[in-house]
Amino acid sequence: AQSVAQPEDQVNVAEGNPLTVKCTYSVSGNPYLFWYVQYPNRGLQFLLKYITGDNLVKGSYGFEAEFNKSQTSFHLKKPSALVSDSALYFCAMNSGYSTLTFGKGTMLLVSP
């Protein structure tokens, strides 16, 4: 069965430091991978996706993600965190069933 795991419930980082939010997946075929961000009382906002090609994907608000097939990972990264990046981040996968399978989410807290 396909699944997405986000091993960290919360990530703490100081403003200006690089951040990484981890995501691993399990699927029998080729995955399409997505990152979304959710602010309080808001829906999910799309950040970026990996379809094929270059393993480094650039997205909105300075975020990027690296696809690693051998490690079945798709970690979200940003070189310099902002306090306004504090939010709940979800990794998701579509493996051919037209619907998204989400991880449980990782709360990112950026301190001033």
Place this chain on the structure above:
Amino acid sequence: DTGVSQNPRHKITKRGQNVTFRCDPISEHNRLYWYRQTLGQGPEFLTYFQNEAQLEKSRLLSDRFSAERPKGSFSTLEIQRTEQGDSAMYLCASSTGQGEMDTQYFGPGTRLTVL
């Protein structure tokens, strides 16, 4: 592009009552999805439409749940005889319908509280 809209944003109801939520997708998006999100969890798929056809339903969608998308535009999700376990955020998303690589764009959600 005004984005996906959902109404109402909040709904409080008593156990046993029926509730209906509405979702208006991004115009010209062929696919429309419903997800449910409970506290501390990621969204879970409920059902999706390609135009007016309901193509897939999750096992989470019990007989008390029904969704429609007449004329392939807006969609409604009805829950009959609500139970406290139905309390959750109900999210709607839409996409162009080009396949599994589609980006799904989400609305703000409807938060349901069943007392």
